[in-house]
Amino acid sequence: xxxxxNEKPALEALAAYxxxxxxGGGLTPExxxxxxxxxxxxxxxxxxxxxxxxxxxxxxxSLSKLIPPERVVIDLSCKQTAxxxxxxxxxxxxxxxxxxxxxxxxxxxxxxASEFLVHAADVEGLCLGIDEALVEALASWCxxxxxxxxxxxxxxxxxxxxxxxxxxxxxxxxxxxxxxxGKGASYAECVRWxxxxxxxxxxxx
Numbered sequence: 001x002x003x004x005x006n007e008k009p010a011l012e013a014l015a016a017y018x019x020x021x022x023x024g025g026g027l028t029p030e031x032x033x034x035x036x037x038x039x040x041x042x043x044x045x046x047x048x049x050x051x052x053x054x055x056x057x058x059x060x061x062s063l064s065k066l067i068p069p070e071r072v073v074i075d076l077s078c079k080q081t082a083x084x085x086x087x088x089x090x091x092x093x094x095x096x097x098x099x100x101x102x103x104x105x106x107x108x109x110x111x112x113a114s115e116f117l118v119h120a121a122d123v124e125g126l127c128l129g130i131d132e133a134l135v136e137a138l139a140s141w142c143x144x145x146x147x148x149x150x151x152x153x154x155x156x157x158x159x160x161x162x163x164x165x166x167x168x169x170x171x172x173x174x175x176x177x178x179x180x181x182g183k184g185a186s187y188a189e190c191v192r193w194x195x196x197x198x199x200x201x202x203x204x205x
Contacts, residue, residue, distance in 0.1 A: 001025030002092060014039040022073055024117075029066040036071060043067065044117060046075035047090035053097040055105075060112050070114045076101060077119035077149075078134075086120075086134060093121035106142040116142060120150030127153040127176045127184055132164055139165035152176055154184040158193050 001010055002025055010023055014035065023035040024044025032043035049059055063072065077093055078086040078101055088099040099105065106116065118138060120131040130151045138146055148161060149172040161171040176184030 010035065011038050024073070024075060029063045032067060036067070042071050042073050042115065044073040044075050045113075046077065049074070050088065050090050050097045050099065053090075053095065053099075055097075055099050060109075064112050069112055072113040073115045073117055074109050074113040075117045075119075076105070076109075077117070077121055079121045080131070080134070084133065084137065086137070089121050093119065093124070101137070101141065103141045106144065110144050114145065116144060116146040118146060118148055120148070123151030124149065125175045126151055127182065129153055130157055130161060130171070132160070135161055135164045135169060139168045142168075146170070147172055149174065152184075155189050155193060158190070162197075 001007065001023070006025065014021055014023070015038070018039030019041050021040060022042045022044055023032075023040045024046065026047070027035075027043055027045055028048055032045070035043055045063065049055060049063075051059070076088050079089050079093065079096060081087040081096070081100075086101045088097045088101065089095060090097055101118075109116070118134070120134050123129070123131055128151055130148070135148055138148060146168070147170040152158075152161075152171055152173045153176050155173075157173070158171055161169055173185050173190060174180060174182075176182040177190070178186045
């Protein structure tokens with residue numbers, strides 16, 4: 001929920017698809033409970049965890065007392081600040097924090113969340129291709145379920161992320177999708193791709 005006026009549509013979406021959607025955008029633990037009660041599968045936290053541009057362990061602990069890790073996603077969207085270095089960005093990716101993505105960060109935060117979301121803010125919305133180096137780094141750093149977003153331009157990028165991450169990372173297609181006005185990929189072919197993956201993974205069960 002980027003900006004005001006999104007609360008009502010978010011609640012309507014949760015009512016239409018209970019336990020099938022995740023909600024984020026300016027949440028605190030207290031406000032997140034409202035969306036969980038309304039049917040959100042998980043709630044996404046980002047800027048609230050980084051006051052003064054640092055990770056606040058007190059806030060993490062207060063979060064864990066209200067919401068169990070299995071209902072929490074932590075958003076570590078980032079910008080590249082040096083070769084092989086990505087820095088967490090908050091406030092709609094406009095403010096760089098003092099926190100860098102690294103294995104120790106995912107190890108720590110894995111105690112408070114069951115899943116991670118990482119937007120590559122440098123390529124987000126451009127439909128010019130994913131940040132391949134970041135995908136490879138995330139696959140080696142994070143042992144938890146993780147979704148990468150940013151730059152995906154067509155259906156082939158789904159396969160590329162699968163290969164680069166050895167199947168560890170999921171990809172979101174946004175601006176390139178036909179249902180959002182894009183021309184790079186259709187929603188229908190993405191559904192077919194996912195069904196093929198499920199068939200490959202579970203075909204022998």
